[in-house]
Amino acid sequence: MAGGEAAAPDHTAVRVALWRAMHVQADAPPHVIEDEVGLRLVDPDDGWRDRPDMDPRATAGYRASIVARARFIEDLVAEQAGRGVGQYVILGAGLDTFAQRRPEFADRLRIFEVDRPGPQEWKRRRLAELGHGVPEWLRLVPVDFEEDGSWWGRLPAAGFDPGRPAVVVSTGVTMYLTKDANAATLRQIAGFAPGSTLAMTFLLPAGLLDAADRTGLKAAEGGARASGTPFVSFYTPEEMLAAARDAGFAAVRHVAGASLAERYFAGRADGLRPASGEDLLVATT
Numbered sequence: 001m002a003g004g005e006a007a008a009p010d011h012t013a014v015r016v017a018l019w020r021a022m023h024v025q026a027d028a029p030p031h032v033i034e035d036e037v038g039l040r041l042v043d044p045d046d047g048w049r050d051r052p053d054m055d056p057r058a059t060a061g062y063r064a065s066i067v068a069r070a071r072f073i074e075d076l077v078a079e080q081a082g083r084g085v086g087q088y089v090i091l092g093a094g095l096d097t098f099a100q101r102r103p104e105f106a107d108r109l110r111i112f113e114v115d116r117p118g119p120q121e122w123k124r125r126r127l128a129e130l131g132h133g134v135p136e137w138l139r140l141v142p143v144d145f146e147e148d149g150s151w152w153g154r155l156p157a158a159g160f161d162p163g164r165p166a167v168v169v170s171t172g173v174t175m176y177l178t179k180d181a182n183a184a185t186l187r188q189i190a191g192f193a194p195g196s197t198l199a200m201t202f203l204l205p206a207g208l209l210d211a212a213d214r215t216g217l218k219a220a221e222g223g224a225r226a227s228g229t230p231f232v233s234f235y236t237p238e239e240m241l242a243a244a245r246d247a248g249f250a251a252v253r254h255v256a257g258a259s260l261a262e263r264y265f266a267g268r269a270d271g272l273r274p275a276s277g278e279d280l281l282v283a284t285t
Helices: 011-026 037-042 060-082 117-129 179-190 211-226 237-247 257-265
Strands: 087-091 110-115 138-142 167-170 197-203 251-255 278-284
Touching: 011 037, 011 060, 037 117, 060 167, 060 197, 060 257, 060 278, 110 117, 117 138, 179 197, 179 237, 179 278, 237 251, 237 278, 257 278
Parallel strands: 087 110, 087 167, 110 138, 167 197
Antiparallel strands: 197 278, 251 278
C-alpha cells in the first residue's frame, strides 16, 4: 500500500474504496457508480482481488450497499447544487473521490472534507503523487475527533460560510459512536443555515434485517470488535427520525436500503442487490 503506514487510512476506508473499484471490475454494467480513483489512491498489492473480503460472490450484497449509498449521496448533492446550494461537507471523508471524479461541479460547489489529520495528510500526498492535487474548490479540514469534537468550529477557517446552506454527509459513522454523541452531531448540524440538508447512514438492529443478512451483520460486528472499533449504536427508523426531530431539524425522512435497491438495481440480469441493514436519514434545516 502506498504512503506511510502510520498515517494510512483505516481498514474500513480502504475496504470501501476497493469495493467501489470491484463493482466496476467484477460486476456487469450498468454500473451504479464508476470509481476506481480510490483504488489508485490505495495502490494495493497485485493480489488485492484475492482477499477474502473482496470475494465477488460472498461480498456482493455489501459491495452493492456501498455503491448504492454512494450513488444516492451523489444524486442528492447534484440535486442540491442545482438548487443553488454551494457548500458540501463530508464528515469522516476517508477516501471519498467526488472531487476527483466530478470536476463539472467545480464552479458550483466548495467541498469540505473533514477527517483525522494523519489519514488526511496521507490522502493529500497521494492526490499529489497521482497528479490530482488539491484544487481550490476542495478544502481539507483536519480534526482530531477524539480530542477536539468541535469540527464545525474548524470549518469557517477553511472558507465555510455559516450563513449559507450546505449539504452535510456522514456515512458509515453512527454505529461507532454512542447515541449521545450522535445526538450532539445532529444538534450541531440542525444549527446550520436554513435550507441545509443532512444525509446520514445508520445500522438497523439485527431483528429488522432480512434473515439472510443477519449472519453477515454478526461477522461484521465481530470484525469491528476485533479491530478495536466495535459497533456501539443501532437505530430503528423511528428512533433515528425522532432523534433528528429532537435535534431541531425542520423536516426529516427515512430512506430505506430497499428503496435504493429498487432505484438503482431493478432489472439487473445478474441479480446484484444491496444487503439489508443500513438505511439513511435525510433531514433539512
